[in-house]
Amino acid sequence: MHISLTLVLIAVTVLVSWRAFTDQRLLGRLILWPPAVQRNRQYDRLLTYGFVHADWMHLAFNMITLWSFGSAVEQVFSAWITPLGFVLFYLSAIVVSILPTFLKHQRDANYRSLGASGGVAAVLFAAILFDPWTKLIIFPIPLPIPAFLFAILYVGYSVWMDQRGGDNVNHSAHLWGAAYGVLFTVLLQPAILSHFTRSLLG
Template sequence: MDISPVVLAIMAITGIVTYKGLNDFNFFYKYCFDIDAVRAGEKQRILTSGFLHVDWMHFIFNMMTLYFFGDYLMQNVGVVFFILIYFVSMIVGNLITYQMYQHKAGYRAVGASGAIMGVLYASIMINPDMMLGIFFIIPIPSYLFAILYLLYSVYGMRQQNDNIGHSAHIGGAIAGLLLILLKFPILIQQNLLLIGLMLVPIILLFILFKKGKL
């Protein structure tokens, strides 16, 4: 499978920054998403944290997903719109994280997961019938994955018993979905049922947030 220079560049830059962060705590802390620092005005962390990862497994999982879906999405939307989806999804994921955890002192997060979810969900909306592999092994229709993963993310935020940035995942997915629907409005008509089903966990998330149950 060929890989485009754009996807390769994103992977390479993310790998270099991750390597530096894993070997230099001061660098890691300076650029990670730290809720207190962001609240104090260091807004650049909303972007820079997307190039850091907590360990190499975290990095590999994200970059493998980008490898499998990045070029597919780019072939359908073009280079410029692909870059837009990637970085807007990253930023929206972290903005939603900020909104939900702004009063949780000491909250920190890193990772390209918001951007990756944007790419993945935009790809799913283009082709809901393609098969995905959970852990790259277990086959599942992408439309089913899209719904179940959003539900799992809401559950994960509700339980708060792991170190996964579920809010960034949901924010990135929402951004990717909205951008691809803006690009191809015909997809709204073609995938109306799927969009409606995906709205259920998203609406549930915001109801739980408003009630203070997250």
């Protein structure tokens, strides 16, 4: 019997986030707080921050997106690099996507970051390479839009908001996660670029 590792990742994230909603000590230990990494060498925070969320809405948005696209990416990646390879791709995306933020804020005791968005963005953008014309429904827009168009809007919006700041969302992690998802997939299977182009134009 095949076990969906995407569902396992979702279940673990929901469980840990749910516990952290009511356990401030747990949240404080898992969240990315740069001084704890810098001074106390708690490097695990570069990963564990991706398993806690600000609230149920934050958690639901990330996990619904991961559920919607993770299974397709898991299936392809499992054939390429085994199911464990897919899990390592997701976990490494969480780490890689936060590194620029950590380096920028490593001495900022007032900075904190949490959420799986970087890893989810990596999975989403890998899925877009597989099928650029798949339809996405993005709240609050009621109409489905092609995945490649969403990717353009997503990157543009994230760059703009990252430069503007002030909304307590780590748009940098979104961008780096998306970039990592594309780069990892292309390096793993360079032919995906020609597949993407043919699919887009065909």
